Amino acid sequence: MEQMAHDISEILRQQFLLHFFTIFICLDHIWLLRWDRAGLVVSEPFNFAEEPQHLYTFFYRFACMDDVQRGRDPTVVPASEAEVKVMRSIDQFDSAWHKTQYTATMTAGWPIYKVLIPEEDVISTAELSEGRKDRADSELSEGRERGFLVGKPYFMSDSPTGRGTRGYIAYDVAEHRLVFLKEYWRLDAPTYHPEGEVYLRLHSKQVPYIATPVAAGDVLDATGGMHHTRAQDFFPDPPPKLIQYRIILEEIGKPLEEYETSFELMSAMYCCIYAHMKAWTEGEVLHRDISRANLLMYPYRNDDGEIEWLGLIVDWGLCKYKDELGLPQVQNTRSGTWQFISAVLLAHPGVFPHAVWHDLESFIHVLHWLCLRFHKTNYTESDDNRESLLKRVDAVYDHSNKTRNGISVGGQEKLALMQDGTLPFKLVAGSTGQSGPGLYRLLTDLSALCKEHYKWLKPQLPTATPEEEKEEGQGQPQRSRSRLLPPRRNVVSAVGPTISEAPAQPVLENHTKILDVFETMSQGKWIPDKKIEDQFAHSNTTMDQQVKLKRSSEESISLDERPGKRIRSPTGSASVSIAPQLGSISENLKG
Numbered sequence: 356m357e358q359m360a361h362d363i364s365e366i367l368r369q370q371f372l373l374h375f376f377t378i379f380i381c382l383d384h385i386w387l388l389r390w391d392r393a394g395l396v397v398s399e400p401f402n403f404a405e406e407p408q409h410l411y412t413f414f415y416r417f418a419c420m421d422d423v424q425r426g427r428d429p430t431v432v433p434a435s436e437a438e439v440k441v442m443r444s445i446d447q448f449d450s451a452w453h454k455t456q457y458t459a460t461m462t463a464g465w466p467i468y469k470v471l472i473p474e475e476d477v478i479s480t481a482e483l484s485e486g487r488k489d490r491a492d493s494e495l496s497e498g499r500e501r502g503f504l505v506g507k508p509y510f511m512s513d514s515p516t517g518r519g520t521r522g523y524i525a526y527d528v529a530e531h532r533l534v535f536l537k538e539y540w541r542l543d544a545p546t547y548h549p550e551g552e553v554y555l556r557l558h559s560k561q562v563p564y565i566a567t568p569v570a571a572g573d574v575l576d577a578t579g580g581m582h583h584t585r586a587q588d589f590f591p592d593p594p595p596k597l598i599q600y601r602i603i604l605e606e607i608g609k610p611l612e613e614y615e616t617s618f619e620l621m622s623a624m625y626c627c628i629y630a631h632m633k634a635w636t637e638g639e640v641l642h643r644d645i646s647r648a649n650l651l652m653y654p655y656r657n658d659d660g661e662i663e664w665l666g667l668i669v670d671w672g673l674c675k676y677k678d679e680l681g682l683p684q685v686q687n688t689r690s691g692t693w694q695f696i697s698a699v700l701l702a703h704p705g706v707f708p709h710a711v712w713h714d715l716e717s718f719i720h721v722l723h724w725l726c727l728r729f730h731k732t733n734y735t736e737s738d739d740n741r742e743s744l745l746k747r748v749d750a751v752y753d754h755s756n757k758t759r760n761g762i763s764v765g766g767q768e769k770l771a772l773m774q775d776g777t778l779p780f781k782l783v784a785g786s787t788g789q790s791g792p793g794l795y796r797l798l799t800d801l802s803a804l805c806k807e808h809y810k811w812l813k814p815q816l817p818t819a820t821p822e823e824e825k826e827e828g829q830g831q832p833q834r835s836r837s838r839l840l841p842p843r844r845n846v847v848s849a850v851g852p853t854i855s856e857a858p859a860q861p862v863l864e865n866h867t868k869i870l871d872v873f874e875t876m877s878q879g880k881w882i883p884d885k886k887i888e889d890q891f892a893h894s895n896t897t898m899d900q901q902v903k904l905k906r907s908s909e910e911s912i913s914l915d916e917r918p919g920k921r922i923r924s925p926t927g928s929a930s931v932s933i934a935p936q937l938g939s940i941s942e943n944l945k946g
């Protein structure tokens with residue numbers, strides 16, 4: 356079964372399929388299987404020698420079906436030769452990185468397809484500032500479609516079930532430009548907000564450093580049929596179905612981990628936290644999935660026409676609106692990407708509702724994780740330490756075990772770090788020990804905030820758990836503060852947050868203190884820390900392979916954690932169904 360699940364996931368990665376049939380044969384017994392993103396439906400086994408008619412019937416019916424009935428997605432068609440030629444002719448790119456990525460989409464072995472998007476899914480500038488789609492306008496354009504050409508995906512899920520997210524750097528035929536196309540299967544639940552809707556809301560409130568949607572919507576056939584899953588109906592207490600969803604974004608962001616200087620890293624994170632604050636205070640939207648994959652860098656052009664890489668926060672698929680956070684069906688959930696979920700949500704599931712500070716803590720975990728990966732720490736001093744580094748990363752970010760009722764818990768190491776106000780590593784060289792703006796100061800100031808916050812939190816915690824070289828930037832002129840950064844703030848204390856013996860404050864409850872830290876860092880002369888080679892890069896030990904495997908299957912999860920119900924963690928088994936009780940989905944959680 357595991358082999359078959361793997362093969363199916365490969366097929367789903369390479370083709371545009373909505374569902375899929377397979378036959379499993381063991382000696383003289385046969386099982387018929389139907390796969391879709393909600394799970395796998397398996398027939399009762401039958402003995403082929405004794406009851407061959409079942410197989411004959413299956414094949415007869417299969418032969419009578421057309422390709423769409425067999426699972427082909429009719430909204431994706433092969434691109435014409437002329438279209439492919441135009442696509443290949445593109446030679447204007449936002450950056451060298453964009454060029455490399457775009458070229459990679461046209462790799463041999465990946466035919467170019469045209470994804471058809473109905474004209475009524477296109478979002479106009481007026482609709483963006485209005486914050487909603489103009490339905491009357493949509494009716495006019497009924498039936499018309501826009502084509503987006505795609506080749507090899509930029510990223511894709513490797514699980515046969517779940518959201519099945521695929522991202523493409525696509526060519527927009529109508530506008531003759533490159534855009535980002537993402538398709539996935541969204542949950543059909545009342546408090547689930549399709550990303551297009553969230554972007555409209557955020558844009559109407561002028562939230563900065565977010566992507567601009569070009570088009571978004573549930574996928575419909577030419578016949579008006581919606582693409583949704585059926586496997587969920589076979590569960591005793593059926594969870595919501597999944598609906599295929601596409602969103603096209605104007606911005607193609609570069610992963611945060613591709614930052615070149617520590618200053619760039621800090622600036623990008625600053626922008627993302629600022630955007631997160633605006634989304635919350637103005638848009639009343641809480642992101643709930645802050646991870647290294649959802650924080651990007653984007654080349655913004657300043658007044659002098661120069662490019663500056665700043666932050667871009669994406670993937671609002673797991674967000675909730677402020678007025679929903681108190682609802683029972685929202686309160687008892689945990690969402691995010693395991694490695695970056697806050698310590699208490701991992702260690703004490705179901706105790707704390709997901710609030711602003713959990714996301715702020717996730718930003719800090721992302722920063723720590725990137726420092727371990729790309730900066731000189733006490734772990735990188737010698738080669739022998741590579742293994743201890745990976746062990747440490749595993750213990751802090753990946754570790755999980757299950758309680759008796761099957762709920763995944765983890766985060767014990769993170770919790771200890773937060774409470775002590777310490778880092779999972781010691782930064783070496785660069786800005787270490789310097790009081791001026793630099794990574795060291797940023798990290799220590801943030802840790803001080805965490806310590807204070809967790810001191811305040813302590814009474815609320817359950818007592819028992821449920822079970823030397825050329826320095827970067829040398830010779831660079833002192834930079835003045837970029838005007839593209841978030842507007843200047845009035846920071847009261849210029850020298851880090853003061854931690855007194857007085858009753859601890861929930862300093863991460865809102866964005867004020869954390870933004871103060873970043874604001875302080877964005878002024879004055881930044882002390883650089885050189886980015887070094889990827890410390891998590893593949894080497895040949897089994898340990899490494901395990902870590903690598905886990906990372907490749909690192910995906911967002913949204914878990915329903917009603918007490919006593921099973922959920923799966925990143926180290927769970929290679930199970931291929933939505934647990935029937937979930938009422939929510941979890942992604943490829945192969946360990």
Ligand SMILES: *[C@@H]1O[C@H](CO)[C@@H](O)[C@H](O)[C@H]1NC(C)=O
Nearest residue numbers: 733734740743778779780781
């Ligand atoms: C590195 O520093 C961290 C934080 O001080 C410490 O917990 C860890 O044991 C150190 N590891 C090594 C290998 O020196």
Ligand SMILES: *[C@@H]1O[C@H](CO)[C@@H](O)[C@H](O)[C@H]1NC(C)=O
Nearest residue numbers: 755756757758764767821822
């Ligand atoms: C989970 O693992 C951690 C660290 O190995 C351990 O301290 C904790 O007791 C374990 N929890 C359960 C519920 O087994």
Ligand SMILES: *[C@@H]1O[C@H](CO)[C@@H](O)[C@H](O)[C@H]1NC(C)=O
Nearest residue numbers: 860861862864865866867868
């Ligand atoms: C943030 O919280 C602090 C208390 O922790 C409060 O004094 C401050 O006014 C809050 N700021 C905003 C913008 O709500």
Ligand SMILES: *[C@@H]1O[C@H](CO)[C@@H](O)[C@H](O)[C@H]1NC(C)=O
Nearest residue numbers: 738741892893894895896899
């Ligand atoms: C890992 O293995 C590959 C081939 O199996 C080899 O070329 C490479 O040098 C090895 N790397 C290390 C760090 O040992």
